[in-house]
Amino acid sequence: DAGVTQSPTHLIKTRGQQVTLRCSPISGHKSVSWYQQVLGQGPQFIFQYYEKEERGRGNFPDRFSARQFPNYSSELNVNALLLGDSALYLCASSFDRGLGNTIYFGEGSWLTVV
């Protein structure tokens, strides 16, 4: 079975531009979360979506937005990119929002802002 898939794997953007990252969860998983991992740190929670509704949001500015589609795939959008947005963006999925459910991560999208 396919795991969590993310695209693109690497991208370079210029300050001020906008970026869209895409994620397909494991088949049957309804919950998708996004995390940002800056070099040398642990992943930081950005958003959680479940059944196409935002269920949680981390401490990130309004430049960050996301959505979940009827097929449970998801997009993360970041507007007005800053150098500090350079990071690995990880998508994760789980069957539902149950606390004991395992959260599985994709390989990530490496974003470099120049």
Next chain:
Amino acid sequence: AQSVAQPEDQVNVAEGNPLTVKCTYSVSGNPYLFWYVQYPNRGLQFLLKYITGDNLVKGSYGFEAEFNKSQTSFHLKKPSALVSDSALYFCAVREGSGYSTLTFGKGTMLLVSP
């Protein structure tokens, strides 16, 4: 608010020796604890989790972890380290209330020498 501490930036061990990677947590409710491993330029791979029940949890690749409620710890262990175990290890916690996001520690680099 929930938090995780990984007190060691790096752990060095010789191949064949036992290894321990330390993790302590802080939550106000019941903890749900996870260990993930990250190889260079890759996403996070799930190793094991503690939900309830037996304090010794067994996971992938021969790893296990011991939950200690009184010490609020969840240390990762392996009886005999392999060079291929060299990677970045993250401890994470979900609290038994609120929405189900993961809070990660800053990670511990494990280096296993031949």
